[in-house]
Amino acid sequence: MMNWLPIARDFRGDLRAALDQAKPTDALEGLASLAACRLGFLETVQLDRALARLGLKEAPGFLPVRLAVLASSTSDHLPPAIRVAGLRRKLLIDVHAGTYGQYRQDLLDPASTLHRFQPQAVLFSLTAREAIAGIALAATAAEVDNGIARFTAELRSLWRKAREIGDAAVIQQTFIDVSEPVFGGYDRIVQGAPATIIARLNDQVCEAAARDGVLILDVARASQRDGIDAWFDVGRWLQGKLEIAPQAAPLYGDLAARILAALRGLSKKCLVLDLDNTLWGGVIGDDGLDGIVLGEGSAAGEAHLALQHYAKQLKNRGVILAVCSKNDAKIAEVAFRDHPEMVLRPSDIAAFQANWDDKAQNLKAIASRLNIGVDSLVFVDDNPVERARVRQSLPMVAAPEMPDDPAHYVRSLADAGYFEAVAFTADDQSRAEQYAANAEREALLETAESMDDFLRGLKMTAVYGPFTAVDHARVVQLINKTNQFNTTTRRYAGHEIARMMEDPKAVTLQFRLLDRVGDNGLVSTMILRPTRADDEVLEIENWVMSCRVFGRELEFEAMNIAVDAARERGVRALVADYTPTAKNDVISKLYPSLGFTEVAQPASAKGTTRWRLHLADYVTRDTHIVGQEQQNDGPRDTRQIHPHSSRPAARRLDRVDDGDPA
Amino acid sequence: METRREDVPNWDSFNYINFIVAVEMEFGVKFKVADIESFPNAGAIVQETTKMLA
Numbered sequence: 001m002m003n004w005l006p007i008a009r010d011f012r013g014d015l016r017a018a019l020d021q022a023k024p025t026d027a028l029e030g031l032a033s034l035a036a037c038r039l040g041f042l043e044t045v046q047l048d049r050a051l052a053r054l055g056l057k058e059a060p061g062f063l064p065v066r067l068a069v070l071a072s073s074t075s076d077h078l079p080p081a082i083r084v085a086g087l088r089r090k091l092l093i094d095v096h097a098g099t100y101g102q103y104r105q106d107l108l109d110p111a112s113t114l115h116r117f118q119p120q121a122v123l124f125s126l127t128a129r130e131a132i133a134g135i136a137l138a139a140t141a142a143e144v145d146n147g148i149a150r151f152t153a154e155l156r157s158l159w160r161k162a163r164e165i166g167d168a169a170v171i172q173q174t175f176i177d178v179s180e181p182v183f184g185g186y187d188r189i190v191q192g193a194p195a196t197i198i199a200r201l202n203d204q205v206c207e208a209a210a211r212d213g214v215l216i217l218d219v220a221r222a223s224q225r226d227g228i229d230a231w232f233d234v235g236r237w238l239q240g241k242l243e244i245a246p247q248a249a250p251l252y253g254d255l256a257a258r259i260l261a262a263l264r265g266l267s268k269k270c271l272v273l274d275l276d277n278t279l280w281g282g283v284i285g286d287d288g289l290d291g292i293v294l295g296e297g298s299a300a301g302e303a304h305l306a307l308q309h310y311a312k313q314l315k316n317r318g319v320i321l322a323v324c325s326k327n328d329a330k331i332a333e334v335a336f337r338d339h340p341e342m343v344l345r346p347s348d349i350a351a352f353q354a355n356w357d358d359k360a361q362n363l364k365a366i367a368s369r370l371n372i373g374v375d376s377l378v379f380v381d382d383n384p385v386e387r388a389r390v391r392q393s394l395p396m397v398a399a400p401e402m403p404d405d406p407a408h409y410v411r412s413l414a415d416a417g418y419f420e421a422v423a424f425t426a427d428d429q430s431r432a433e434q435y436a437a438n439a440e441r442e443a444l445l446e447t448a449e450s451m452d453d454f455l456r457g458l459k460m461t462a463v464y465g466p467f468t469a470v471d472h473a474r475v476v477q478l479i480n481k482t483n484q485f486n487t488t489t490r491r492y493a494g495h496e497i498a499r500m501m502e503d504p505k506a507v508t509l510q511f512r513l514l515d516r517v518g519d520n521g522l523v524s525t526m527i528l529r530p531t532r533a534d535d536e537v538l539e540i541e542n543w544v545m546s547c548r549v550f551g552r553e554l555e556f557e558a559m560n561i562a563v564d565a566a567r568e569r570g571v572r573a574l575v576a577d578y579t580p581t582a583k584n585d586v587i588s589k590l591y592p593s594l595g596f597t598e599v600a601q602p603a604s605a606k607g608t609t610r611w612r613l614h615l616a617d618y619v620t621r622d623t624h625i626v627g628q629e630q631q632n633d634g635p636r637d638t639r640q641i642h643p644h645s646s647r648p649a650a651r652r653l654d655r656v657d658d659g660d661p662a
Numbered sequence: 663m664e665t666r667r668e669d670v671p672n673w674d675s676f677n678y679i680n681f682i683v684a685v686e687m688e689f690g691v692k693f694k695v696a697d698i699e700s701f702p703n704a705g706a707i708v709q710e711t712t713k714m715l716a
Contacts, residue, residue, distance in 0.1 A: 042684050076676040238695050239682075240675055246683045 001226060001251050004400035004416035006391070008037035015050055024054045028062070028087075033395060035087035041077070041246045044253070048080035051087065061090060061582065065260050068096040068119035068168070070103035072126045073243040081253025088254070089261040100241070107161040114165070121169040121260060122162035123217065124155070127243050128175035132197045137182065139192035148201050152208050159214055169263055169493050171256070172209050174202050174220035176243065178232045213494040215259050215422055219244070222255065225415075258420040264491060265481040268398060268418040269372050271314055272363060273307075274381035275325035275332055275354070279344070280304045281406065284335055285327060295341025303406040307380075308343035310410045315348055318428030319419050320370060320435060322351040324362045324379065329354040350435040359386055360393040370435070371547035373483065373583060378418045382406070425474040427521040434548060437518040444517070455553060455624040458515040462557050465630035467501050467508040467525070474522045475510055478544055483583040485524075485545035485555075487576060487590070488608075492527075492542070505530055507538060507565055511558055512630070513549050523549045524558055528566070531575060538566050540576035550586070557625040559594050563618050572615060575599070579608040595619070663705035685711060 008014060011034070018030025031051055039047065058064045067082065069075055079095035086093035096117040098106045103124070106114040135147040159170045179194035187193040202220055209216055223231035226248070233245035244252050261267060276283045281293025281300050293301045315321050321344070325332055332354040336346045346352075351369045353362040359381070367374040375396035381387055387399040400416045402409055441458070448454035467475050476494045483489070492500075500506045511524040523546040528538040540562070545554060566574060576591055592598075595618060596611035667673050685707060686692055691714045701707050 040687070042680070042687065045680060077679070235692070235695050235698070236679065239698050240679050242679070246679065247687075 001230065001248070002038050002254065002415075003403070004412050005036065005038040006387075006401055008034060008039065008043070011037075011039070011043055011046075015046065019050055019053070024056055025059050027054055028056055028059050032062075032087045032090065035084050036395070039084065039250055041081075041249050044084045044250045045077075045080050047084050047087075051083060056092065057094070058092060062092045063090060063264055063266070064092045064094065065264070066094045066096070066117060066120045067256070067260065068098065068114055068117060068122045068162075070098050070106070070114075070122060070124050070126075070162075071100050072103070072130055073237075074100055074241045075125055075244070077242065077246050077249045078125070078244060078252055078256075081249040082256045083253070084250070085253035085257035086260065089257055089266055091257060091260060091264070091266070093257065093260065104158065107158055107165075118166045119162075119168045120166070121171060121263065122165070123171040123173065123256060124158070124162075125173045125217075125244075126155075126175070128177065128179075128194075128198045128201060131175060131201055132194065135192060135197055137190070137192045141191045144191045144197055144200060148197070148204050151201070152204050155205065156208055156212060159212055163495060167493055167496050170212075170214045171217050171259055172205060172214050173217045174206070176220055176223050176228070176231060178228065178234075178237075178243070215263075217255050217259060219252065219255065222251065223248075226251075254417065258417045259422070262420040262422045263480065263493075265483060267376075267420050267481075268319075268378045269376035269481075270320040270322055270350075270366070270370060270378070271311060271413075271419075272322045272324045272366060272377050272379045273311060274379075274383070274386070275323060275327055275335070277382040277406075278304075278380060278402075278409070279308060280335070280339075285331055289334055289339060292335065292339070294339065300406060301341070303409065305341065305343060307406070307409045307413075310413065312343050312348065314419060315432050316429065317419075317421070317424060318431040320350045320372070320431065321348055322366045322370070322377075323349050323353060324359055324366060324381075325354045326356055326359070327354040347436050348432065350432070350439075358389075360390055363390065363394060363397055371484070371550065378413075378416075380409070380413060382409075422480070423473045423477045425477055427474045427477070430519075430521060434518070434520060437520075438548060440517050441515075452624075458517070458552070458624070460513060460515045460552060460554075460625040461628050462554060462561070462625045463512040463514065463628050463630045464509055464558075464561050467497065467510050468630070469501075471510055471522055472497060472501075475525050478522065478525055478546065479542065482544040482546060483581070484547050484586050485543075485550070485590075486581075486584050487540065487543045487587065488579050489581050489584065490542045500527065503529075507562075507569070509558070509562060509565065510630075511545075511554065511561075513552065513554055513625070520546075520549055524554060526558065526562055528562065528574070536570065536572045538569075538571050538574050540574060543576070553621075553623040553625055555590065556594070556621040557623045557627060560620050560623070561627055563613075563615060563620070567615055574613045574615065576611045576613075577608050578611065579606050594621075663703065663708065665704040666702065689715060691715065 014034050018027050018034060021027040021030055031047060034047060069078060075097055079097050082095055083093050096114060096119060098114055106112040131151045135144055162168055162170050175198055177195055177198040181187045182193055183190055187195045190196060206216060231245055231248045236242040236245055273279055281304055282291055284292050294304050295301045311321055336342055336344060351366045353366055363377055363379060364374055367377060374394055378398045379390055380400065380402065382402050390397055390399050398418050400412055402412055444457060445454045448457060476497050480491050500508060507528040509526040510522055512522045513520040524544065526543045527541045529541055531537045531539045576596065578591055580588060591611035596613045599610040599612050601610050682693065682698055689711050691711055693710065697710055
């Protein structure tokens, strides 16, 4: 288990060294780097005790999260593992563990400690036992379905209750099948056999979760992968009603922390691949194009091919692919172009760094080329020396351990769960094409005589309007994944956005940028609401923009559009906060550049500054972008482009989602 | 060796499970459920572990 993490060389020594640090925040950094190692249950508990001793509720560079775990079996051993897995991802997770079996009362009683805790996420960790109790072995299919439907209906009402506590995200754990066969293989034929019921239970609960926007912690899948004995120890069950065996707790914690990280936009975004002995067997510089081991007909060749297939699947779900290899660039590129067995082709790779420089330098170059943080990279390399060097100089890059045998590369990468998702949108499916199109745009920029010339040549159109039901998942994803152009780094759950779309007072704006090279997709969102003090002042609660479209003047056109929308509502002024983070320095001058002036206010702990724009003073900015209101009632019609000087359709902004098919 | 659960401050079932897990992992043994719930003191655990290792 957790084989992708490097082994701690001296756990006790490192733990002591971390605790000997004079400053608690330095000690925390030490514990976080120790948490990035492979730890057993006992080491995890020790690390957690050390963490408790620091007593830090927040620390620079760490994101605090409040998680409530509602369990129907003993779960005292899970919070330490969740906290340690959080440290691994720079999350400081405050875990509230309810008394086991008490979760219904805790949810229903507004005076309970659970309510007072105000969780940001609630995890339901239930056993199949109570879910299937009462379904007889001789039950018919209909009786089984009814029993499960009853349970699921109650569960959904509990999810709603959990969500009502301060808009918490809800996570449901799948049900582990710890039953033994009653009939043998014939269990699968008998509707009322425990294994059959539990399989159906998981299906139905996951379907309900999809409908309700609930996320899944899939321990059922994990226990199939590792074997039920790795996850369930009947002795511990009898001894203390632990359904998750202590030795599985560290992995359980990691599975939970992945979801919390994904909710905070901290999942990795880019897979960086080494070439020689990683993507293929052998060294292409020495062995030549014909000499490398790749493809059908050789077991080792198929193992490397399997990694390529897996990378391609990740690409198809929106993960960016890059190459970082010590190689001659020309020779390496030939393989992608000309080797008949290659699955990955030049168009699959968004950034290609093949040279003889230090890999850490190259990883930084890849991140800056793609305009993403170095901490969103995963680096896969067969060479332990390269991995160690990268971990040393760039500890924020995930460099999973790779087994000696390439046959297990895919498993190691997949087990690590770096790319945990909380959505899958149309935008994800076309992301690779969008990065390829960006390369084309860069070529245009190189031939253009000036920036002005380049922007004019792109013939850009911004299609805008309120959030729509069809774009809901993408809007949520964009807001929660964007770290650079993000004014307040406020995160919103799916149902919060849905409610906002129905709130007549809120103004939501989404922007899709098209140009002559292609569709950049839905790349910016803005949320405005009247301030509490004054209905005629709208506050920009959050504004995000994808780094893919930086430098295209979209922020100026978006503000033109927002100002129009505000004027339509008789608003006098806009106000906005800018809250600096480690990542959003790129927009530190955004509001002054748009004509806002700073509002004097007491200094905030987070360094937030407040900005104000009187609409009477606003001068519409000329941009190279044509604004076009989105059509919600049919296919987009590109002929109806409004020149932005007369943008008549802005009044429709206050209508929500008219006639949208979803 | 004579130490009993009630002799250790803040000792609870979670600590006890951790302790049992630690002994099992350290010595590569597995206690019977009945033994776990009836060990009278630390000495009994040592004795049982020694027996299993013999």
